[in-house]
Every structure is written in C-alpha cells, then in structure tokens.
Amino acid sequence: xxxxxxxxxxxxxxxxxxxxxxxxxxxxxxxxxxxxxxxxxxxxxxxxxxxxxxxxxxxxxxxxxxxxxxxxxxxxxxxxxxxxxxxxxxxxxxxxxxxxxx
Amino acid sequence: xxxxxxxxxxxxxxxxxxxxxxxxxxxxxxxxxxxxxxxxxxxxxxxxxxxxxxxxxxxxxxxxxxxxxxxxxxxxxxxxxxxxxxxxxxxxxxxxxxxxxxxxxxxxxxxxxxxxxxxxxxxxxxxxxxxxxxxxxxxxxxxxxxxxxxxxxxxxxxxx
Numbered sequence: 637x638x639x640x641x642x643x644x645x646x647x648x649x650x651x652x653x654x655x656x657x658x659x660x661x662x663x664x665x666x667x668x669x670x671x672x673x674x675x676x677x678x679x680x681x682x683x684x685x686x687x688x689x690x691x692x693x694x695x696x697x698x699x700x701x702x703x704x705x706x707x708x709x710x711x712x713x714x715x716x717x718x719x720x721x722x723x724x725x726x727x728x729x730x731x732x733x734x735x736x737x738x
Numbered sequence: 739x740x741x742x743x744x745x746x747x748x749x750x751x752x753x754x755x756x757x758x759x760x761x762x763x764x765x766x767x768x769x770x771x772x773x774x775x776x777x778x779x780x781x782x783x784x785x786x787x788x789x790x791x792x793x794x795x796x797x798x799x800x801x802x803x804x805x806x807x808x809x810x811x812x813x814x815x816x817x818x819x820x821x822x823x824x825x826x827x828x829x830x831x832x833x834x835x836x837x838x839x840x841x842x843x844x845x846x847x848x849x850x851x852x853x854x855x856x857x858x859x860x861x862x863x864x865x866x867x868x869x870x871x872x873x874x875x876x877x878x879x880x881x882x883x884x885x886x887x888x889x890x891x892x893x894x895x896x897x898x
Contacts, residue, residue, distance in 0.1 A: 649807070711831060715832075717795070
C-alpha cells in the first residue's frame with residue numbers, strides 16, 4: 637500500500653525560487669511514477685509553523701534548526717549543480733516515503 | 739510576456755558598485771522614480787537579502803544574484819538587470835555563512851510567480867549558460883542587453 641505524501645517547498649519569500657523548485661519536484665514525481673502527493677510552497681518564515689503538515693521539507697535556503705521532519709536542499713534545481721544526482725536522490729527519498737507504512 | 743517585464747530604464751551596464759547594498763540603493767532610486775516599486779521596497783529588499791540571501795553559485799564560475807522582495811512592494815512587474823564593472827560580494831542562497839562574488843544581478847519584481855513560471859524557468863536556464871552570460875557582460879548598451887535577453891530566453895523557453 638502506498639501512502640499519499642505531503643511535500644513542502646520553502647524559499648526565502650515563497651515567491652520565485654520555490655515556484656521553480658516545486659515545478660522541478662513535480663517532474664521528478666512524474667519520472668518516478670509517484671502520483672499520490674500534495675505539494676505546497678511557503679516562505680522560510682512560515683516554515684516552522686507549516687512543517688507539521690509535511691512529510692518532507694525541501695528548501696533552497698539553509699535552515700538551521702530541527703523541524704522534526706526530513707529536510708533536503710534542492711538548490712541544485714536553481715543552480716544546475718549536480719542536478720542529476722539531486723533528481724535521483726529526491727526520487728528515491730520520495731519513493732521510500734510513499735512506501736512507508738502509516 | 740517577457741518583453742513587458744524588461745525596460746531600458748531599468749538596465750544597468752557595467753555598473754560600479756562596492757557593495758550589494760549600494761547597488762540595491764542605485765537600482766531602487768530609479769525603480770521608485772519610474773514607479774515600478776513602492777517607497778518601502780528598498781528596506782524590504784535589504785531585509786530579505788539579510789535573512790535569505792540570493793547569491794547563486796554556478797558551475798561555470800560566473801556567479802549571479804537573483805534578489806527579490808515581497809509582491810506587495812511592487813506596483814508594476816519587472817525584471818531589472820545590472821552587469822557589474824567589478825564583481826561584488828553576495829552571500830550564498832544555500833549557505834548564508836559563505837560569500838561568492840557575482841558579476842550580474844537580476845532583480846525580480848514579480849507579483850505572481852506562478853504566472854511567470856516559464857519566464858523564471860528560462861531565466862534559470864539562461865544563468866546556467868556561460869556563453870549567454872559572457873555576451874551579456876560585454877554588452878555596452880541597454881537595448882542590446884534587452885534584445886539579447888528576449889532572444890535567448892525565447893529560445894530557452896522553447897527547449898524541453
């Protein structure tokens with residue numbers, strides 16, 4: 637049984653880079669056959685209060701602190717540096733989350 | 739769409755600035771005068787850069803900044819561009835404790851980024867392309883820069 641995963645993408649203002657990154661995350665989901673997911677965007681300021689709703693948090697800025705949820709940097713979708721490795725790592729991580737039991 | 743965002747009045751060529759703050763100040767003066775932004779824009783931009791910097795380290799070695807402020811600071815949407823005579827220091831987006839030197843700054847004044855997703859995606863492809871950045875850096879007038887950006891972003895937008 638796969639479960640629906642909730643992905644939260646955060647960037648400084650929740651405007652520019654999270655929009656680009658969220659689009660790239662959707663592409664990865666498609667590539668890895670992940671259909672059951674929701675994706676939301678927020679700003680870094682909103683992040684602590686929004687973390688609870690998410691299964692995984694993806695950020696373009698560094699977040700110093702513990703949110704109690706897995707956090708992954710997705711700056712590679714903006715800079716293009718190691719983008720292929722990032723796609724693979726993200727795809728695998730999301731698949732693992734999908735397959736986890738409630 | 740892109741044509742509407744670029745304006746020759748908000749392109750800076752070979753701009754001399756010592757710090758990113760002084761560059762923002764220069765750009766703001768013009769943006770405010772031309773009514774693109776509200777009076778509070780500069781403070782919002784500096785605050786945001788302080789907490790969440792926007793320096794992007796790129797593989798090809800020409801680094802860029804993509805600063806932007808909150809949508810409610812903007813009257814009319816725009817993309818302002820500054821090429822610098824000497825690179826200036828900016829802190830890195832993914833690690834605000836480290837600095838890089840940037841040669842070009844794209845100041846993004848967008849209210850609704852979802853509406854501009856394709857432009858943002860083309861812009862990201864553009865900054866990852868060293869040849870295009872090299873061309874931008876040697877451009878000596880704003881019309882050439884606008885023409886180049888329009889042409890290249892259109893091409894990049896059509897690629898998969």
